[in-house]
Amino acid sequence: MKNKLVADLLYQIADLLDIKGDIFFKTRAYRIAAQTIEVLNEDIEVISKEDRLKDINGVGEALSLKIKEFLDEGKLQYFEKLKKEIPAGVLDLLNISGLGPKKVSILFNKLNILNVEQLKIACIEGKLRNLDGFGEITERNILRGISLKEKTSGRILLNIAYETCMEYIRYLKKYDNIDKISMAGSLRRMKETIGDIDLIVTSDYPNDVMEYFIKYSKVKTILQKGKTKSSVLLKDNNIQVDLRVVEDKSYGAALQYFTGSKEHNVKIRGISIKEGYKLNEYGLYTKQNGTYTVGKTEKEIYEKLKLRYIEPEIRENRGEIEAAYLKKLPKLVKYDDIKGDFHIHSNWSDGNNNIEELALYSKKLGYKYIGIADHSESLKIANGLNSRKIGKKIEEISRLNSRLSDIEIFCGTECDIKKNGKLDYNKDALKKFDYVGIAIHSSFRSSKNDITNRIISAMQNEYVDYLAHPTCRIIGRREPIDIDLEKIFETAVETNTYLEINSFPDRLDLNDLNIKHGKDIGVKFIIGTDSHNINHLNFMRYGIATARRGWLNKEDILNTYSIEKIKTIFRRDKRYG
């Protein structure tokens, strides 16, 4: 499947044309086509061979020829030419918050700025302020955007790392000489961003495993290759993957050692010493004469140290070791505990799929229910629903509910919170929904007091069920909004408002620390994917991981409940009484 590759090509062309100053509707056409191809279920190569490219919505004469050339030749002349006109570093500038194609174009053409580093220097030297449309504040904003990007630079989003890793594991599993295999490191702990991918395998033939490991078709560079450890750099995304081969009797010890976190391990090793052992990546050895005691599984190591087994997601030295000793570890929510998803956008607003497609795919995931929460009226860009359309959407959902079995569809909304804290829909409109999610989509930089009060007053609305992506952060692009989370948590408890754990990989909002803190105060949560097409529904895994990192158990999360219980919560007396 080269669908993703083709989509990326079209996205890049759109960016390049934007910087060149081509008309908006042309670049938009490229992006629409890219988006469609990205989520296409059918293999684009098959479609191309059968000469059906033009049947794809958004692909016409010109694009079909370009896609065909790219698939047949392995590259596209048009794209190669564009890349010569605009260096790759200039494209990077688009990823800085506050910079769009027009400004980037000026920076490139007037100041000959070719990359982020040069831009940073130019800002510090005050060279931008004299350009048309730029000023001192622009310089400061750009510097802020660059530093935000630097903070996460070199780190990959969780979903990219996870998918890349699973693909590598599938390749390795095909090899007979590998027995056990697992990911380790921050990826196994499911941190929101990942530095590199660590893999641990057991085998009696380490040398052969190393050979097989580096022969993977996506390897770009072999960084090192030894007897038991090798590192490679992957094509496309430049991710580093480290592989370690250990004996079976050391498998658990190696996993424990390489999963981390560093802080967790330091403390565990301290406990080992106190208990008369020495712990390293090969096993737990007695201090006295260095004999091997255990090491085959992580569980037996923890148990030998008088601790309960600690799940990887919470190994951060945030109290888990003490809790493991006192037998007070939370029973973390499991990846298959989730029974549905309430944050899904359909093609009634800005989603790519219709409700039936979403429902059928959700059924495949084993869900019992889903909720379609399209945008509200004022979010015109996202094609927000006006009150007339709400009725029609409800009719469609009830038709589907009577036709489809084993899955129930709820009609919800992601209602915009206006600047004054009022909701985008009035009471009569809100009443029509099965449930109401609320969210902020503008004025992120208001004062802490204003924005906190704005959210609190929205939460106090009697029709509101949950607050979506509470801090509005975008990892690597936007800092969380400055809010008084303590007050938000208190209001959530008072008003029975569930707080969302948004599973979209660049959001993961609330984050692990917020969640843990909220739980201590008594907050209840809901995990939503913010899906805009059926593939996004799979992001649920990352929301669950974040919930686990926040120490949540099943009972803390709305969408683990039975459908009957959900209905009583959505129809609580205060609303309909």
Place this chain on the structure above:
DNA sequence: GCCGTTTTCGGCCCGACTGTTTTCAGTCG
């Protein structure tokens, strides 16, 4: 660029906000 015609051109979701200006361009969602 695509699409759909009253079919070969004209329309294509647009409003809020910011920082620049002094009436508006660029960015964001």
